[in-house]
Structures are given as C-alpha cells and as structure tokens.
Amino acid sequence: MRIRRYETVFILEPDIEESRRKETLERLETIIQKGGGILVKRDDWGIRKLAYDIGRFSKGHYFLYDFAGPSLAVSEVERHLRMFEVVLRFLTVKKEDQVSLEAMEKVRAEEQEKEEARRMALQQRREAEAPPVKVEEAATKVDVEEEEEEEEEEQEEVKGEGDEESTDAEEEEGEDLE
C-alpha cells in the first residue's frame, strides 16, 4: 500500500477541560496507529483568535499533526474529527506523495530529539538568566503563544531588564489577538 505523508490542522474549542482535550488527542493518535500510520510530529499552536466567529467561538485551540500512512488512515482520522463535538474545523493536506514508514520513523526520532534539545536549552537559559519569580510569569505567558514568538521573547529577556519584560510580553500577546 502506498504510504503518503499528511498534515492535519484542527481547531478545538478553547474552553474545554484539560482532561477532555487530552482524551481527544490520544484517541486521534490511536486512530492514526490503527490505520497503519505513524505520527511524525505533534504541534500545539495554542489558543488563537479566529479570523471570524465559528458558532459561538471567537477563539480556538489549534493543533497540527504531521503523520504518514495509507489513505485509509486519513479517512479514518477525518471521520473521527467530524464526529468529535469539540472540533471546530479541520484540514488535511498531503505533504509528500511517497514515503516509507521506516524513513518516517527516523524523521520522528529526529524531531523528538530536536524537541527535547529545544526544551532543555529553554529551561537552562531561563534558570541561568532570569530571577526565579520572573521565570514563572514568563513561563505561563510563553506557553500560550507560538514557538516562533517564544524564541523572540527569550531574546528580549536577555536584553531587557525585569520590568520591561512583562510589558513586552503583554504587548506581544495583544498583537496576536488582533
């Protein structure tokens, strides 16, 4: 069977409980595996403002799943996304037309390593350069935002002093919501 690489972005309701969100994500992952595919990368974009309201929501929690598998896996994933009530929107895009599962397995391992390294570096920098109280503040704010912005913010933390940090972070958040 032909294995392709796909990318699915979906939006969850922003205000559901942590446990319910986790359950939904876990179920999707098992569906991918059952369909004969592997999950290469999972990306959490955080809660973002929607360009237009969907139902009663003006914000949504975005997730991106990068996976490889046969077309059957995709139809299964999409069928379930349609059934989950907490999913507002989804979109699947084909990224590569022919891949092997073994190669994808390698890519996944690499991605995991990168993720690990990034997390370690972030933690180290935080411990080394910011005073303990500020670290917590920054950490909670950063979590909601995108990865790109995380890096930007980190750089600002290096340059700026204590008080400026928090205002910078707030401004950035404001931009994001517009």
Add this chain to the structure above:
Amino acid sequence: MKEQRRKRKVYVRKKVCRFCADASAQIEYKDPRNLRYFITERGKIIPRRISGNCAKHQRKITLAIKRARHLALMPYTNFEI
C-alpha cells in the same frame, strides 16, 4: 509627442513576481502574516495584474489563502474597514 511617450511609460511599469525573485520565500497556508500582503483590506484576493505575481505563484497563493480562510486564520470578508 513627448507627452504620449511619458504616458506610455507609466503604463508599462513592469512588476516582477516576488516569489520568482526570492526563491527562499515560501507560500504557506499556515503563515497568514505573509499572505496578508495579497489580500485587500476587505479580505479579497488581489488579482495577478495588480500584485504582479506570475501565474504559477498566484495559483499557489490563491490556494494557500483559501486554506487559511477555512481554518479561520484569515477572513473571508471584512466589513469593518
């Protein structure tokens, strides 16, 4: 005669497709910030004859914008302006 020549020059201003000029620039539906350049304030897609893109890249941009719209990363319409 002189005036006519000048007029013609204004119309013939040639635009270059920015994606052909810069091969590193990617067209991604996940990146609405770059796509925003190709829609009007109302949210409509700017035609090729105005944006200056080549056919190949205009098609990609159009597809990316439509995908971004579906995911509520970009507006279908914007009445506020």
